Structures are given as structure tokens and as C-alpha cells.
Amino acid sequence: MLILRVVSRAIFPIFLLYTMYLLARGHQQIGGGFIAGVILGLVMAVLYIGISREFAKKCFGVKGYHVVAIGLLVAIITGIAAFFYGLPFLTSDFREFNIFFFGHVELASAAIFDFGIFITVFGVLLVIIDTLGQSIEGED
Numbered sequence: 001m002l003i004l005r006v007v008s009r010a011i012f013p014i015f016l017l018y019t020m021y022l023l024a025r026g027h028q029q030i031g032g033g034f035i036a037g038v039i040l041g042l043v044m045a046v047l048y049i050g051i052s053r054e055f056a057k058k059c060f061g062v063k064g065y066h067v068v069a070i071g072l073l074v075a076i077i078t079g080i081a082a083f084f085y086g087l088p089f090l091t092s093d094f095r096e097f098n099i100f101f102f103g104h105v106e107l108a109s110a111a112i113f114d115f116g117i118f119i120t121v122f123g124v125l126l127v128i129i130d131t132l133g134q135s136i137e138g139e140d
Contacts, residue, residue, distance in 0.1 A: 001050075004049065004050040005050050005051055007050065008046045008047055008049075008050030008051055009050075009051070011043065011046065012043055012046075012047060012059070015039060015040070015043045016040070016043070018039065019036040019037075019039050019040045019043075019118075020036075022035055022036035022039065023036040023114065023115065023118050024111075032114055032118075033113075033114035033115060033116070033117035033118035033121070034117055034118070034121055036118050036121075037117065037118045037119070037120070037121025037122040037125070038121060038125070040118075040122050040125075041121065041122055041124075041125025041126065041128075041129070042125075044056055044059075044060065044122075044125065044126060044129055045125075045129050047059060048129055048133055053130070053133045057130075060126070062126075063126075064123050064124070064125075064126030064127035064128075064130055065123070065127060066123070067119055067120075067122060067123030067126055068119075068120055068123035068124055068127065069123075070119055070123075071116050071117065071118070071119030071120030071121075071122070071123055072116070072120055073116070074112065074113075074115060074116030074119060075113055075116030075117055075120060076116075077116075078090075078109055078112045078113040078116060079113065081109065082109075090113065092108050092109050092110040092113075093108065093109045094106065094107075094108045094109075095107055095108075
């Protein structure tokens with residue numbers, strides 16, 4: 001178990017960065033937010049197995065149901081926002097900003113929708129993993 005504990009602590013920051021990369025390129029390519037959420041959920045499962053439920057819960061510090069609700073809210077609001085411009089549901093818009101530290105930043109509303117999908121998928125996996133952990137440990 002020592003090897004699994006060390007490996008799980010080592011891969012956590014690496015895969016966290018990888019999920020951020022997948023999320024950043026996600027609205028340009030297929031499945032970015034969904035795949036990023038699945039990978040982060042799998043990393044959470046490795047933390048549960050390798051270290052402990054308590055450690056994994058401390059890493060994220062949120063309840064899965066709350067994460068799912070926030071993700072769905074972000075995705076739905078992003079989709080509905082197109083109605084205010086007289087466009088069909090989930091029509092993407094593109095804006096450019098000048099931010100002091102980052103300079104010229106381009107943002108599509110599809111990226112915000114993808115972020116909502118990422119949060120929703122990760123939240124669902126949090127709920128599943130936590131429920132399985134509770135049933136294995138015999139908690140109610």
C-alpha cells in the first residue's frame with residue numbers, strides 16, 4: 001500500500017494540470033469538459049483507494065451533490081443566455097478582452113458551457129465514489 005500511497009500523491013497534481021489543459025482546449029476539440037471531468041474523477045478514485053476517504057474529501061472539500069448542482073446551473077445558464085440575443089439554445093458567442101496581467105484573451109461561451117459539463121461530470125463521479133466508499137465501510 002505504500003507504493004500506491006506515494007504514487008497517488010505524486011500523480012494528483014500532474015493529472016490536475018492535465019485536466020485543466022483538456023478543459024482549456026475542450027471547446028475547440030471534442031469532449032474536453034467531459035473527458036476532463038472523468039479524468040479528475042478517476043484521480044479522486046485513486047486518492048480514495050491509495051490514501052483514504054478523509055484525505056480525498058479534504059483535497060476537494062465539497063459535497064458531490066453541490067458540485068453537480070453548480071455544474072448544471074452553469075451549463076443551463078450558458079445555454080439559455082443565447083435566447084437573450086435572439087439565437088437558438090446553446091449558440092456559441094465569441095468575445096475578446098484585454099486583461100492587465102494576461103493581455104489579449106479570447107473567450108467563447110462554449111468554453112463556459114464546457115466548464116459546466118466538467119463540473120457536472122466530476123460531481124457525479126464524486127457522488128458515485130463517495131457512495132461506494134460509504135457502502136464498503138458500512139456507513140449509512
